[in-house]
Amino acid sequence: MKPVIAMDIGGTVSRAALISGTDIHWRAQRSTPARAGPEAMLETMDELLREAPAAAAADAAVGVAIAGQVAEGRVSAHNPALLxxxxxxxxQARLARRWGRVVRVCNDARAAAWAEYRHGAGRGCDEFLFVTVSTGVGAGLVLGGRLHQARNGMDAELGETLLPDGRTLENLASGTxxxxxxxxxxxADARALFDAADAGDAAAEALLAAGIAQLARKLGDLAVLLGIARTALGGGVGLRPGYLERLQRALDGLPALYRQELRRAELGGDAGLVGAAELARC
Structure with missing residues (x-):
């Protein structure tokens, strides 16, 4: 399989890799100049590309996974004040002209969802949801064995869905x-809150339970709206020991019609890179 250069542009760290299938042959990373604007980001991406092994990466396509709304290769931050x-x-167009290569830009959670479907926790399930609970709450949908990508880029923004009190799910359930x-x-922080709950602190457990209960209800809605049969959890919060079990209990409290299989994501921090590489080949 011809190798692809993949980039995963995060809020603090930007990573690059040369990938064949799920085999990673080379890695590099840089700090993300998030507040310095797009031109500074392009310079950082140039640096990453220059580090790639010249022989293997000479004419390789590039897949880029990035946070935010991605519509036909155009990127908009959910919070422009921060980005x-x-x-x-x-x-996508700027990078293709700059590098003279085939470039595919996609949302990072959607890329991770596709990677988990192809190579991880979603294998064999054609109605699959990937949810990342980390700094924010993101998601990616596979329907009928195809990654769902809306033309306007708003195709799986689970964290932006509304709760009964007018807040978003992200406002209640994210790591932030x-x-x-x-x-x-x-x-001190969310880690200390989890530690206290794990030690039997009822007040800490109640604080965690509120966001988890709302996430369970959203998953239940997707089960009946879209036929989602399996959800994989990723992200720093989602992969915290005990989180999936808490979510499973909340989901088990719903009628059977709204339940689905829950699994931990299998590809860890490489899911965005692997998914970006896969999508660059499409």
Missing amino acids: PGWTDYPL ALNGLARAAGR
């Missing part, structure tokens, strides 16, 4: 939200 300049930015709840309760 200035990323409003309908034509990243849990950090805020933890500090308000006198804990």
